[in-house]
Amino acid sequence: MIAPKFIPLVLRQLLRHRVRSMLTLGGVITAMFLFVTIQAMQAGVSAATQQNADDTTLVVYRKDRFCPFTSQLPEYYQSKIQGIDGVRAVIPMKIVVNNCRTSLDVVTFRGVPLDAFLAVRQEELHLVDGSFELWRHRSDAALLGETLAARRGLKVGDRFDAAGVTAYVAGILRSEEVQDKNVAYVHLDFLQQATDKNLGIVTQFNVLVDAASDLDRVARAIDDEFAVAEHPTTTRSEKAFVAYAAADMVELVAFTRYLGWGCIAAVLTLVGNAIVLSVQDRVKDHAILQTLGYSPWLIGRLVLCEGIVVGLLGGGMGTLLAAGVIEWGQFSLSTDGLSIPIEATPLLLLTGMGISLALGVLAGVVPAWQATRCEIARCFRAV
Amino acid sequence: MIQCEKVTKEYHKGDNVIRPLDGLDLEIPSGHFLALMGPSGSGKTTLLNLIAGIDSPSSGTLRVDGLDLSGLSRGKLAAWRSQTIGYIFQLYNLVPVLTAYENVELPLLLHSMSRKERHRRVAGALDLVDLADRHSHYPRQLSGGQEQRVAIARAIVADPKVVVADEPTGDLDRDSASAIMALLQQLNRVLKKTLIMVTHDPKTADYADQTLHLDKGKLMDGRAASSGSALDDEVTP
Ligand SMILES: Nc1ncnc2c1ncn2[C@@H]1O[C@H](COP(=O)(O)OP(=O)(O)O)[C@@H](O)[C@H]1O
Ligand SMILES: [Mg+2]
Numbered sequence: 175m176i177a178p179k180f181i182p183l184v185l186r187q188l189l190r191h192r193v194r195s196m197l198t199l200g201g202v203i204t205a206m207f208l209f210v211t212i213q214a215m216q217a218g219v220s221a222a223t224q225q226n227a228d229d230t231t232l233v234v235y236r237k238d239r240f241c242p243f244t245s246q247l248p249e250y251y252q253s254k255i256q257g258i259d260g261v262r263a264v265i266p267m268k269i270v271v272n273n274c275r276t277s278l279d280v281v282t283f284r285g286v287p288l289d290a291f292l293a294v295r296q297e298e299l300h301l302v303d304g305s306f307e308l309w310r311h312r313s314d315a316a317l318l319g320e321t322l323a324a325r326r327g328l329k330v331g332d333r334f335d336a337a338g339v340t341a342y343v344a345g346i347l348r349s350e351e352v353q354d355k356n357v358a359y360v361h362l363d364f365l366q367q368a369t370d371k372n373l374g375i376v377t378q379f380n381v382l383v384d385a386a387s388d389l390d391r392v393a394r395a396i397d398d399e400f401a402v403a404e405h406p407t408t409t410r411s412e413k414a415f416v417a418y419a420a421a422d423m424v425e426l427v428a429f430t431r432y433l434g435w436g437c438i439a440a441v442l443t444l445v446g447n448a449i450v451l452s453v454q455d456r457v458k459d460h461a462i463l464q465t466l467g468y469s470p471w472l473i474g475r476l477v478l479c480e481g482i483v484v485g486l487l488g489g490g491m492g493t494l495l496a497a498g499v500i501e502w503g504q505f506s507l508s509t510d511g512l513s514i515p516i517e518a519t520p521l522l523l524l525t526g527m528g529i530s531l532a533l534g535v536l537a538g539v540v541p542a543w544q545a546t547r548c549e550i551a552r553c554f555r556a557v
Numbered sequence: 558m559i560q561c562e563k564v565t566k567e568y569h570k571g572d573n574v575i576r577p578l579d580g581l582d583l584e585i586p587s588g589h590f591l592a593l594m595g596p597s598g599s600g601k602t603t604l605l606n607l608i609a610g611i612d613s614p615s616s617g618t619l620r621v622d623g624l625d626l627s628g629l630s631r632g633k634l635a636a637w638r639s640q641t642i643g644y645i646f647q648l649y650n651l652v653p654v655l656t657a658y659e660n661v662e663l664p665l666l667l668h669s670m671s672r673k674e675r676h677r678r679v680a681g682a683l684d685l686v687d688l689a690d691r692h693s694h695y696p697r698q699l700s701g702g703q704e705q706r707v708a709i710a711r712a713i714v715a716d717p718k719v720v721v722a723d724e725p726t727g728d729l730d731r732d733s734a735s736a737i738m739a740l741l742q743q744l745n746r747v748l749k750k751t752l753i754m755v756t757h758d759p760k761t762a763d764y765a766d767q768t769l770h771l772d773k774g775k776l777m778d779g780r781a782a783s784s785g786s787a788l789d790d791e792v793t794p
Pocket of ligand 2: 601602603723
């Protein structure tokens with residue numbers, strides 16, 4: 175683009191109007207902060223709702239129910255589901271949330287039978303602290319998702335309260351599964367006792383299927399099994415279930431995409447405006463440089479670099495700021511016990527930087543082109 | 558050697574045609590010091606701009622050391638200027654956000670040379686104009702005479718063959734003006750630069766080898782100056 179020896183020249187021109195440059199930078203930081211945050215929400219929604227080719231988990235829910243309070247299924251369905259061809263494992267699950275509305279700080283309890291749960295999940299769950307032994311031996315013990323633990327500042331040995339349940343932290347777990355990150359796994363009977371004493375009733379069944387390609391067939395077989403029972407079911411893949419149960423939130427987040435585009439437009443006009451103004455101020459400087467032998471093409475590139483510096487600096491700071499806030503806050507959008515974590519992934523940071531760079535270039539193009547058009551003799555007379 | 562043949566420059570303003578240069582013929586040998594005089598609007602700046610390759614003639618040919626400038630693209634012309642021309646303006650035209658040192662360094666950034674070599678040359682040029690102690694001063698912190706000396710250092714730092722100066726002392730008091738003229742004469746005598754200078758002041762013109770008068774785009778009868786010898790004592794350091 176330009177040789178490094180020209181960079182001080184570019185920076186000097188940017189510092190020419192300090193206040194103006196600072197204001198521009200502030201605007202870019204703010205806009206990119208918003209953009210990256212919105213992107214993080216979008217990415218969180220995609221991760222929680224978009225099915226992968228190798229997903230093998232089904233969720234069996236009470237038909238036509240949307241909330242864990244109203245989905246009630248008899249625990250004995252477990253053995254019936256287990257009998258269906260293609261089913262590897264069934265985990266009955268009682269779900270209790272401290273707040274059934276959409277919120278950023280929801281604690282979701284998942285009550286599970288220990289043996290069934292560990293038999294299926296122990297391998298893929300990594301404990302960063304505590305132990306499965308401890309969890310097994312205390313009746314009020316809970317395994318906390320990493321995000322939840324970080325948000326509430328909980329360590330192994332702590333007790334915590336939510337939804338009228340007091341539990342003991344026996345371990346902190348790390349998992350690739352989105353829904354694991356924001357939950358507290360407790361013993362099923364403990365949770366049943368601690369809440370509505372509704373023994374023998376669970377909220378849902380999580381069903382592991384042998385082959386991902388079998389997902390749809392098994393789902394239909396389960397629903398057929400209970401079609402005429404007292405408690406009919408609807409079975410979906412876990413991601414589709416999240417997309418369905420959290421539809422309002424997913425729609426809302428989808429709408430924020432337009433806000434993101436608005437941020438991009440704001441950055442573009444801010445940087446473009448700043449560079450156009452500064453190029454108009456410098457018609458004479460550019461005529462001087464041309465007189466000294468700077469080609470119009472080189473001057474254009476110098477101007478373009480100003481856009482890039484502002485874009486990268488402001489965009490980079492906005493992106494890092496957003497990443498910092500997201501990382502520090504460990505936010506997740508939760509509704510009905512389902513959680514959509516907002517995460518600043520490296521890819522997101524890279525995207526933020528890339529977009530900042532692209533915006534800088536784009537904003538610099540017009541003023542750069544204007545700068546190359548200046549005919550020296552005319553420019554000297556114009557000022 | 559600079560050769561102008563029937564050089565004409567025209568500007569069109571609506572139906573009006575302004576012709577600052579009208580079929581001008583001129584030859585300037587290498588190493589010559591030429592002064593151009595003439596009333597305001599007679600085309601002096603226009604001629605300097607053509608010779609310096611920052612503007613091109615409407616018709617006629619202009620050759621510098623045999624090279625026809627009208628055949629060059631804007632980019633090529635820029636590269637040629639950076640090798641060949643040093644331009645000194647009446648109002649100095651330093652870049653305000655750069656220090657004296659950085660202003661002088663500007664032309665050298667276009668040449669491939671090490672930072673160290675650039676430093677050597679910039680320091681040398683500022684030394685030559687007696688501003689070795691003003692490297693980090695900004696133009697606004699310098700007097701007019703000092704600014705013009707920085708501009709001279711900038712014009713010669715890349716060692717061009719031709720230096721053009723448009724009323725270089727026009728905005729300066731007598732003392733600063735004669736210091737500048739002494740410098741320019743030194744460029745011509747010692748460094749053997751071809752020097753073309755526009756001036757309003759006959760005394761300033763006396764430093765030159767030759768003075769030509771422009772009027773209405775044409776050269777009047779030239780008169781050979783007395784080689785400036787009468788003034789030598791006054792200005793030689
Ligand atoms: N870009 C231009 N457009 C129109 N007229 C111009 C332009 N440049 C110079 N002129 C005209 O050409 C004439 C000569 O200008 P110039 O060479 O600057 O004169 P001098 O330097 O001798 O005072 C003037 O009448 C000026 O108005
Ligand atoms: Mg003039």
